[in-house]
Amino acid sequence: MEFSVEPPESPAVPRDAATVILLRDTERGLEVFLQRRVAAMAFAAGMTVFPGGGVDKRDADASVAWAGPPAVDWADWFNSTESVARALVCAAVRETFEESGVLLAGTSDAVVADAAKFSGAREQLVSRELSLADFLAHNDLTLRADLLRPWAHWITPTQEKRRYDTRFFAAALPEGQHADGATTEAESSGWQLPSEALADAEAGRSTLMPPTWHTLTELAGFETTAEALASERKVEAIIPTLRREGDKVRVIVGDE
Incomplete structure (x- = not known):
């Protein structure tokens, strides 16, 4: 069936999701943790992505021990309700641990x-x-919201059957921890290096979705994790649009 670039009459309602950009400093420069999704996945199959996934209804549990900016601050940064913001931060911590083994938790001071x-x-x-x-x-254990930074907000184009309302977070790899690929x-x-990940995509060795490509391009401009995390971010929702050019479909971000 031919893919249509015209928005459907009843677009799928996007599901809240969280993505975490894990960063670390090396002698070569700032590096980012990436995963290539298995081909059998229902969404973004075979794509190279950051760890993340959909919000679980239990992620909004207010009993979670919490250190760092309160949910009301995250709601302001991500233009959401306090309940959704709490769920997004919890999903960010949970998904990062599930997919990479990195746990953004501890005590209030460790x-x-x-x-x-x-x-x-x-x-x-x-x-x-x-x-x-x-x-x-x-x-x-206490969830360490202070280890996370708000980075971006991307919403899947309306033409997609599976849509996600995804908030992107950034975090430094905690000292002593290791990110792994122990996920199905x-x-x-x-x-x-962000520049290497972009070069792989340009050479056809990997495939990136627009949010990943855009984020890697931004990260390529930073020399250290501290510099990236300290950068001022104005988080606004971005919904890419689709434009047909001949027999190809082009993804347009912003005013391009």
Whole structure:
């Protein structure tokens, strides 16, 4: 069936989602953690992406022990309700742990240095046997919202059957922790310079969605994690549009 660039009469309602841009400093420069999704995924199959996923209804649990900017601040930054903002931050922490093994939690004044010891709970989070709130409570852990920074807000084009209302966060890899590829959703994972990830896409060695490409282009302008996290961000919703040019469909971002 031919893909139409015309918006449908009843577009799918986008699902709230969170994506986390993990950063680290190396001798080569600022690196970002990326994963290539397996070809069997229903959304973004085979694409190279940042860790992330849809919000679980339990992510809005107000009992989560929390350190850092309160949900009301995140609601202001992401132009959402306080409940949605809380769920987005919790989803960001949960999805990052599920997909990369990086845990943005600890105590009010310290961050977990070895997240591998929670591997069993990680599997239970993936299977939804365990909620983030229960996991944190059972291990006397506090969600560290102060480790996250608001970065961007992307909404899937109206023509797509699966749509996501995704808030992008940025975070530095906590000292002592390691990001891995131990997830069934990715066929490969690893750290790259943003410029190298863009070069791979331009050479056809990988495929990037517009939000990923745009974000990598922004990150290529920073030399360190601290510089990226300290940059001023004005988060506004971006909905790419589709334009047919001959037998191809072009994705347009902004006023291009």
